[in-house]
Amino acid sequence: xxxxxxxxxxxxxxxxxxxxxxxxxxxxxxxxxxxxxxxxxxxxxxxxxxxxxxxxxxxxxxxxxxxxxxxxxxxxxxxxxxxxxxxxxxxxxxxxxxxxxxxxxxxxxxxxxxxxxxxxxxxxxxxxxxxxxxxxxxxxxxxxxxxxxxxxxxxxxxxxxxxxxxxxxxxxxxxxxxxxxxxxxxxxxxxxxxxxxxxxxxxxxxxxxxxxxxxxxxxxxxxxxxxxxxxxxxxxxxxxxxxxxxxxxxxxxxxxxxxx
Amino acid sequence: xxxxxxxxxxxxxxxxxxxxxxxxxxxxxxxxxxxxxxxxxxxxxxxxxxxxxxxxxxxxxxxxxxxxxxxxxxxxxxxxxxxxxxxxxxxxxxxxxxxxxxxxxxxxxxxxxxxxxxxxxxxxxxxxxxxxxxxxxxxxxxxxxxxxxxxxxxxxxxxxxxxxxxxxxxxxxxxxxxxxxxxxxxxxxxxxxxxxxxxxxxxxxxxxxxxxxxxxxxxxxxxxxxxxxxxxxxxxxxxxxxxxxxxxxxxxxxxxxxxxxxx
Numbered sequence: 001x002x003x004x005x006x007x008x009x010x011x012x013x014x015x016x017x018x019x020x021x022x023x024x025x026x027x028x029x030x031x032x033x034x035x036x037x038x039x040x041x042x043x044x045x046x047x048x049x050x051x052x053x054x055x056x057x058x059x060x061x062x063x064x065x066x067x068x069x070x071x072x073x074x075x076x077x078x079x080x081x082x083x084x085x086x087x088x089x090x091x092x093x094x095x096x097x098x099x100x101x102x103x104x105x106x107x108x109x110x111x112x113x114x115x116x117x118x119x120x121x122x123x124x125x126x127x128x129x130x131x132x133x134x135x136x137x138x139x140x141x142x143x144x145x146x147x148x149x150x151x152x153x154x155x156x157x158x159x160x161x162x163x164x165x166x167x168x169x170x171x172x173x174x175x176x177x178x179x180x181x182x183x184x185x186x187x188x189x190x191x192x193x194x195x196x197x198x199x200x201x202x203x204x205x206x207x208x209x210x211x212x213x214x215x216x217x218x219x220x221x222x223x224x225x226x227x228x229x230x231x232x233x234x235x236x237x238x239x240x241x242x243x244x245x246x247x248x249x250x251x252x253x254x255x256x257x258x259x260x
Numbered sequence: 261x262x263x264x265x266x267x268x269x270x271x272x273x274x275x276x277x278x279x280x281x282x283x284x285x286x287x288x289x290x291x292x293x294x295x296x297x298x299x300x301x302x303x304x305x306x307x308x309x310x311x312x313x314x315x316x317x318x319x320x321x322x323x324x325x326x327x328x329x330x331x332x333x334x335x336x337x338x339x340x341x342x343x344x345x346x347x348x349x350x351x352x353x354x355x356x357x358x359x360x361x362x363x364x365x366x367x368x369x370x371x372x373x374x375x376x377x378x379x380x381x382x383x384x385x386x387x388x389x390x391x392x393x394x395x396x397x398x399x400x401x402x403x404x405x406x407x408x409x410x411x412x413x414x415x416x417x418x419x420x421x422x423x424x425x426x427x428x429x430x431x432x433x434x435x436x437x438x439x440x441x442x443x444x445x446x447x448x449x450x451x452x453x454x455x456x457x458x459x460x461x462x463x464x465x466x467x468x469x470x471x472x473x474x475x476x477x478x479x480x481x482x483x484x485x486x487x488x489x490x491x492x493x494x495x496x497x498x499x500x501x502x503x504x505x506x507x508x509x510x511x512x513x514x515x516x517x518x519x520x521x522x523x
Contacts, residue, residue, distance in 0.1 A: 058423050078423045090420050094438045094515045104424040107434070137517040155424060 003072040004033035005191040006057065006159050011066035013052050026052045028216035029066070034159070034191050039230065041194045041202035044212030045253065050195040052217075054161045057193060058084045070159055080108065083157035087164045089148040091136040097147050098123065098132045104155040122150040126180065142173035146180060153184065160185075160192040167197060174198075178205060178233045186231025203245045204233035211252045221252050303485040308492070311485035319474065319486075321493070328459055328470040329497045331387055335394020336455040336501065340448060342395065343402025347444075348436070350403070351410025368404075372397040373461040380466045390462030390470065397458040398451040405447030409440035442516060445509040452505050456498040471497075 011030050014023040027049035034040050042050045055061035056068050059078040068075040070082060083104070091100045101122060102115040110118075123132050126146040128139075136144055145165060152160060165181075166174045182205050185192055196202050202209045203225055211221040227239045236242065250256060285305050292302040299307060315321040350357040350364075357364075375396060379389030413436060421431050463472020471490045478486030 060419055060423060078425050080425065082423070084420070084423055086416060086420075088414070088416060090414070090417050092417070092435070092438070093517075094441075103421075103434070107421065107424040107426045107430055135515050135517075 002036075004069070005036045005038070005071060006034040006193065007069040008032050008053065008056070009067050009069065011053070011056060011063040011068060013049065013056065013061070014064045025216040028218055030218060031066075032210060032219060032222075034193060037189045037191055038208070039185055039192045039194060039206045041196055041206040041209045042212060043196060043199065043202050043209060043249065043253070044217060045214050046197075047215055048212045049215060049217035050212060051163050054084060054163050054193065054195055057159070057161050058082050080155065081158040082161060083152045083155050083159075084161040084163065085148055085152045085165045087167050089136070089141075089144040091144055091147060091151075093136055096133050096135055097128060097139065100136065100147060101150045101154050103151055108155065118154050119150070122153055123147070125184070126150045140173075142169055142177055145169060145177060149177075149181065149184070153188070153190075158191060160190055162192060162194045164196055166201065174201075175234065175237070181205065182233040183231050199246050199249045200237065200242065202249070203227070203242055204236045205230070209245075209249065211249065223248065300482065300484050303488060308485050308488045311483070312489045312492075315474070315486065315489055321474070321489070324470050324474050325493050325497065327387070328456075328463065328472065328494070329500075331390045331459045331462075331470065332394060332455045332497055332501060335391040335458060336398050336451065338391070339395040339398025339451065339455070340402050343399045343447070343451075344406050344444065346399075347403040347406025348410060348432075348440070351407045351440075352432075352436070357407070364403075368400050372400075372458065376458075376461045376465045379462065385467040387469075389465070390459045390467070390472075393462045394455045394458035397454045401450040401454065402444065402447040405443040406440050409443040410436055413439050442513055445505065445513060448505050448509075449502065452502045453498055455501065456494055460494060 009031055012028050013026045015026055016023045030053070032040075042053065044050055052061070056063045057070075057075065059068075059075045059082065062076060070079070073081075075082070091097075092103065095103070098116070098119045101119040105115040105118060120132065123129055126149060128143060128146055128150065131139060131143065131147075136147070139147065145168075149165070162181075166177050169177060178201060184190075185205075194202070194205060206225055207230060209223045209225060210219050211223065212218065213220045223245065225245065227236045227241050227245075229235055288302075288305040290304075293304065303311070312321065350360065372393060376389060376393050379392045383389045383392070417435055418431055421435055426434070459470070460472040460475070463470040464476055467473055471494050475487055475490040478484070478490060
């Protein structure tokens with residue numbers, strides 16, 4: 001087997017909440033890999049360390065123990081192979097949408113022309129072609145999040161780390177953006193690790209779903225999603241196979257058990 | 261973008277404020293007299309106008325106004341730069357702020373104008389004590405606002421930049437500096453009015469130049485109209501500075517949602 005795109009090898013993360021207090025173990029001895037072009041979702045109860053894993057992957061918060069590899073290279077600090085996207089769009093209000101998309105390229109010292117071309121192309125793909133020179137406050141939440149996706153893709157990362165990127169959007173906007181993301185990931189063949197609370201979202205968008213336990217987070221189950229056409233989450237939502245997957249995830253996460 | 265006043269409404273508002281100004285001038289001209297207030301308490305508007313013309317030709321009104329304006333401007337600019345610099349340093353280094361905060365707080369609470377006599381003792385009847393009071397008084401609102409702005413930046417934005425491998429300098433130039441500008445300008449607006457106060461107090465304490473000097477001179481010679489003229493000229497200096505800031509602010513912060521329409 002070839003080198004995985006992204007690998008977490010026995011990672012453990014401990015936090016010290018305050019001085020002298022016992023450190024909290026967020027995730028414990030966790031291992032998994034993502035092959036090239038794979039889209040994998042992480043779901044689990046709140047505080048199980050899903051976001052912690054993404055932070056480790058981005059190189060911003062190294063693991064306490066264990067290692068993270070991208071293409072076989074250990075991630076010890078932020079690097080150009082990985083880009084992340086959060087629930088917050090983090091668009092800079094003083095920059096136009098185009099300038100926001102160029103942000104990462106600008107930091108990496110790319111020429112103005114190259115940045116502009118990339119931004120135009122991506123914004124058109126993200127259906128923001130008419131809003132290129134608008135400011136973020138002039139756009140709706142869904143459009144802003146699409147711009148954030150364009151900004152993430154602009155640096156052409158090997159791996160995308162997505163931390164609940166659509167959780168602040170209304171249900172319909174969310175479906176549209178999931179479709180955008182699903183199609184984009186399929187078209188570009190990017191590898192993505194996707195953190196979400198939305199079970200249907202996880203199933204509709206991914207090849208595999210990793211289910212995590214309560215803190216300290218461990219992977220309790222890996223579910224391969226056997227629904228065709230990952231690039232089309234809308235169609236996948238309509239699939240009759242979706243219901244059983246949701247039921248399985250609900251069982252695994254013990255959803256509803258506390259309500260008697 | 262929404263509910264902006266129509267052109268006729270704007271015109272009506274303009275006419276309204278011009279009318280109000282005329283009414284104000286008329287009231288100033290005739291009301292005190294009608295109420296039996298003597299001219300040495302409130303001189304008539306026309307008397308103040310005559311006095312200003314006399315001061316222009318005899319008392320070098322323009323020169324004194326220029327001196328005051330220069331001191332205000334220099335003090336304002338220096339205080340602004342210093343406030344910005346310290347605001348950024350303290351904003352980026354919580355440790356430094358913690359160590360320095362008692363002194364900063366003490367200096368902030370101390371009435372800055374009380375330093376005027378001290379500065380006059382140090383530097384004599386020159387322009388320096390006046391400029392120094394202005395620097396001191398301008399420094400705080402600018403510093404506090406920049407400090408607060410740097411602190412208020414969403415750490416996730418900085419993390420995003422760091423994930424793109426941004427350097428400290430890039431984070432400053434592309435995030436911290438632009439993010440600090442709206443509060444910085446809010447601080448400048450406050451500072452603009454304070455700068456005039458600082459300079460005038462310095463001039464009142466000692467020296468023989470500037471509008472503050474004309475103020476004390478007018479008071480000493482019982483010339484109420486002269487005092488009025490000095491106050492009006494000081495206000496004008498303040499208005500020009502404030503207006504210039506608003507103008508620059510509208511240029512620089514054109515991206516602010518709230519500034520899309522208002523001036």
